[in-house]
Amino acid sequence: MDKGRLNEIFNDTSEAVVIFDKQGSIIYFNSTASRLFQYTSAEAEGKSIFDLIEQDIHQNLRNFLSHKPGFSSQTLEQKAFIIRQDEQLLPASFLLSSITHEKGDIYMMVIEALAASEDALSLNYKLLADNVPHIVSLYNAQLQCLYVNPAVRQLYGYRQAEYIGVGGFVALVADEDKARILQEIEQDTKERVALKTYTYCAYQSNGELVQVQNIVKRTFDTQGNLNRLIAYEKGAEYEPPISSPAPELSSQAALLLLDAQGKINYISPATTSLLDIDMYQGKNFIDMLHPSDQQRLRYAREETILNGIVSLQYQCRVKQDNSFVPMRVMLDKFYNAQGQQTHTTVRLYRLG
Structure with a gap:
């Protein structure tokens, strides 16, 4: 390429201009690029463009150079860090263009330093x-x-x-x-x-x-x-155990008794003011929670097994009609002499 002609075109521009081949080898470096990267043209020519740009955009650049699907356009815009000769990182924006040349495709990168933006x-x-x-x-x-x-x-x-x-x-x-x-x-x-x-x-x-x-x-x-x-x-898969009900709890509580597998065997009559008993009777308690809270309960059960905790309290959303109502759940797990869980009591307090 005629570097003299390139200097006539690009040396008076405020943007850094770097031209390189398909392998990323630099073949032209204008004066603004020299000031930005702190390399002379002679030092820069022959270096790889990948040595002057942070690794985060290397793959995008390689894809563009190889015309992979999604990178088949004639330009590519990126924002990333450039690496100066003193190894200082500077934020910059890039506009990369593909140029058809008689000796094969070459690529021009126009680089503008970003400051106070x-x-x-x-x-x-x-x-x-x-x-x-x-x-x-x-x-x-x-x-x-x-x-x-x-x-x-x-x-x-x-x-x-x-x-x-x-x-x-x-x-x-x-x-x-x-x-x-x-x-x-x-x-x-x-x-x-x-x-x-x-x-x-x-x-x-x-x-x-x-x-x-x-x-x-x-x-x-x-x-x-x-x-x-x-x-x-x-x-926030689960909340850590707390020592007492939160102050925002209402005075009414729903009491449920679960078997060892978590199936609801008993619901107190007072529960009718908070929940639809017919909806809950015979169901697995975990299925009555919001899907994301089901995962939280599973984590809580793992915490119980690992740490020997027999009482847990946390906030979750409980199914009521066609919606979910936020409640504080208090669980007490009971075990026999062999350490096997026999049943669990659940108290539900409406929040607010």
Whole structure:
């Protein structure tokens, strides 16, 4: 290629321009790229473009170079870190174009450094959060997701780009919890609540529900307007045992007696004010809970077996007519002299 002609075209541009072949070997580096990467043209030419860009987008770049399905267009846009000669990471945006040449396809990458922008903020935040074991995501004042760390795949099954694409945690809240959570978030933002924990069910990528505990941190500007929101999500499969009923419990309790397999054998007459006895009689108690709470009860049973706990209390949603009602569940398990479970008593308290 005529490098003199390329210099005439690209050396006065504000963007870094890098041209490389199908294998990623750099064949042209303009003056802006030299300043950005801190390599001279001579030092850069012959190096691999993969050595100058963080590994997160290597696979996308390889797919583009090989024209794999989904990467067959003539351009590819990405945001990621570049690696300077001093090994400092800088956030940047990339526009990669395919150029047909008489000696085979070549590729031109136009690179623009990101500074003092939401894109730069999300990428710099990445340096802190990428290795955190729980989900960390970042949102702007409009609650648009700017960043999520790799832990999102473990809990939700989404890749990072997919989670950002659907809209982050707000979009994944289960239908039955969404109105409540959105209202609480809006109200807490108006009241400038800086830190609060929200618990709800959310959809995984396969459509399954998972219980989530989300610690939300807000930052506000000097006028009190929301500036940024940081969400710290983790699975909440079951609540730890507590020593006494929560103060919000009503005075009425439903008493149920379960056999060793969890089948309901007896329901107290006082239960009629809380539950439909005919709906429950002879059923397995776990089947009367919300699907996501059934999993929580299974975890609670495992906790009982492992730790020898005979009394458990936690909050769940219990079936009533065609809906589910939040209640506090108190279980007492009884065992015979051989350590075999014989029966369980269940007391249900309506919340509120």
